[in-house]
Amino acid sequence: MKLTYYGHSCFLLEVADKKVLFDPFITPNELAKDIDVDSIECDYILVSHGHEDHLADLVRIGKRTGATVVSNYEIVNWAAKQGLDKGHPMNTGGTWNFDFGRVRLCNAVHSSSFPDGSYAGLAGGFVIEAEAGTLYYAGDTALTTDMRLLTQQHNIDYALLPIGDNFTMGIDDAIQASNYINCGNVVGMHYDTFPPIKINHHEARGKFAAAGATLHLMEIGSSMPLFEQEHDEELRMGGVVQELVSEAQDAVNGEVKPAAEDKAEQ
Numbered sequence: 001m002k003l004t005y006y007g008h009s010c011f012l013l014e015v016a017d018k019k020v021l022f023d024p025f026i027t028p029n030e031l032a033k034d035i036d037v038d039s040i041e042c043d044y045i046l047v048s049h050g051h052e053d054h055l056a057d058l059v060r061i062g063k064r065t066g067a068t069v070v071s072n073y074e075i076v077n078w079a080a081k082q083g084l085d086k087g088h089p090m091n092t093g094g095t096w097n098f099d100f101g102r103v104r105l106c107n108a109v110h111s112s113s114f115p116d117g118s119y120a121g122l123a124g125g126f127v128i129e130a131e132a133g134t135l136y137y138a139g140d141t142a143l144t145t146d147m148r149l150l151t152q153q154h155n156i157d158y159a160l161l162p163i164g165d166n167f168t169m170g171i172d173d174a175i176q177a178s179n180y181i182n183c184g185n186v187v188g189m190h191y192d193t194f195p196p197i198k199i200n201h202h203e204a205r206g207k208f209a210a211a212g213a214t215l216h217l218m219e220i221g222s223s224m225p226l227f228e229q230e231h232d233e234e235l236r237m238g239g240v241v242q243e244l245v246s247e248a249q250d251a252v253n254g255e256v257k258p259a260a261e262d263k264a265e266q
């Protein structure tokens, strides 16, 4: 399995020779301006809810690739009206066996409407149970004890959790969520794109590490293999090296903070 990040909550998961794209929002995202939206290939597009920052590029990518749209009933119908005739509608709590793995459309605590304000069904998340392992894509959500239920149904290996706060969970709640789902391997999403969801990467990684979990903050455009323990180790080391480099740069720029203040921040 391989995961590629296209910014905000948009990821491409390569699993069982299929390409599964989540929540395409690329062209309106200034941070993702180097991504060529017209070169992304995918077989499926999974959409968590109807908000613009999760489906802005759905029609454009869906039309070009002919990918199957997997989402709730309302969003799949809406996509069909935009000309995306391949869709698989689901609803909260349901599961379905696709050729890449079994998908559960799970609960998210969030609102959902289309860009024109019309009803887009309930916001959701996805659990992908593939042969190589299980991945939870939380979508936009608050922390909810419903997440605990997922551990009775799945052994989650990787969790993609929103961490930007304001519109979704923030860091502290995401750490609690990783406890609820019993998964310490977290990939952050829904952060930095807009001013109210900008986060301090160093502090966020530190808080997760203090809780015994790993927070991956992927560079936009980068990929990481999943289910390869050694590589995870490298990534962790890479993260430490990156932090040391950025601290050294801060020091060169005379922006180093007194140790006490740094501690207080964490």
Ligand code: NI
Pocket: 049, 051, 110, 111, 140
């Ligand atoms: Ni949303």
Ligand code: MN
Pocket: 051, 053, 054, 140, 167, 190
């Ligand atoms: Mn959102």
